[in-house]
Amino acid sequence: MIIQSKNFNIKHIADSGQCFRMNQMNQDTYNLVAFGKYIELTQQGPDTIEITCSEEDYETIWKEYFDLSYQYDTIVTSLINGEDIFLREAAAYGSGLRILKQDLFEILISFIISQRKNIPAIKSCIEQLSKKYGDKINHNNQTFYTFPTPERLSNAKQSELREIGLGYRDVYILKTSQAVANGDIDLLKLKSCSNEEAMNQLKNLPGVGIKVANCVALYGLHQIDAFPIDVWIARILNDIYNNQFELEQYNGYAGIVQQYMFYYIRNKK
DNA sequence: GGCCAGGTTCTAC
DNA sequence: GTAGAACATGGC
Structure with missing residues (x-):
């Protein structure tokens, strides 16, 4: 099936540390086992992904798994255009990241x-x-x-x-x-x-x-306000924000902010 | 070969 | 209630 969606990048998701069973097969293709199924995903364009699944599985499993009903584009664009310089860079760098709904x-x-x-x-x-x-x-x-x-x-x-x-x-x-x-x-x-x-x-x-x-x-519960703090996020909060990061600014989607921070600090050169 | 990793638990004040 | 140590193992 061909899926059209803004802000949907398989490579970024696969390398984001939120799922551990998505693996690269070649340049643009990744595979995944989840919910008892095997699929392959190919990034065909910035907003185009091919998923090897039936229409029924897409509707009942993968649409929800990749949270495709949610408008990440709006949030990511607002971060890119926001005043926080670190988050501007992080959002631009990780554009296409989504929060998965996993088992x-x-x-x-x-x-x-x-x-x-x-x-x-x-x-x-x-x-x-x-x-x-x-x-x-x-x-x-x-x-x-x-x-x-x-x-x-x-x-x-x-x-x-x-x-x-x-x-x-x-x-x-x-x-x-x-x-x-x-x-x-x-x-x-x-x-x-x-x-x-x-x-x-x-x-x-x-x-x-x-x-x-x-x-x-x-x-798992898709409470996208949750904000897990591991060693990398703690480092950001300390080094970049001097432990003055105002989480309340991002009420309602703090977990998405966290994901872009994590991906950026882990993967940027 | 030493340091570190998407921390938690146990112990001791 | 909270600081400090212990914890098994593999990747780099």
Whole structure:
């Protein structure tokens, strides 16, 4: 399917550190496994993307996944034309970034893994988890793997998880998966909770603190006001803004601002 | 080979 | 309530 949308850049999204299973195949094409499906995306032009999916899957999965009903263009343009010099540069540099609506359990586990790991290492762990506990997807004689369900992960052995390279996070992942699988926390219910209530419930899970909970809120619950602060964002807030950054200016879309900051500081030369 | 990575938890005041 | 250390491992 050919999708026309302003502010939709696959390369920027793939390298934005919000999703870990989007990989480059060649110059303009990336692949992705999410929600049990395999797709390829090709950037055909600044506002044109081809997705290898049926019209039905586009309407029921990918349109929402890539948040294509939301007008990022307006916000990004206002940042580019705004008074904040750093954000002007960041918005221009990362133009095309969007906040994805990803699977809650996958986001939860992925960001528990992310603590004190760099992005290549996170991706490696997630691929191995999927290969070991996910389902196979065959595509053109290649095999891909879905992200494991809570039930499958909750039945993993700690020693098996340790072999994947998860380190001390193995217990966090096991216990969190068990909490989801046995109903101690209802992830779907979080979607109808306030940010405060969702954060409180998430932070009760082992391995989930303020930053991971914010990432779940932003990338899983699509609370685009959430503003996760990791080492890179903290560095910006300190070095660029002398810890005087006024978050309130961006009420209603602070998470988008955060994403452009992160992408810019990580990728600019 | 040492430093750092999209932090959280535990301990000690 | 909050500062400081401990935590496993791999990428660069």
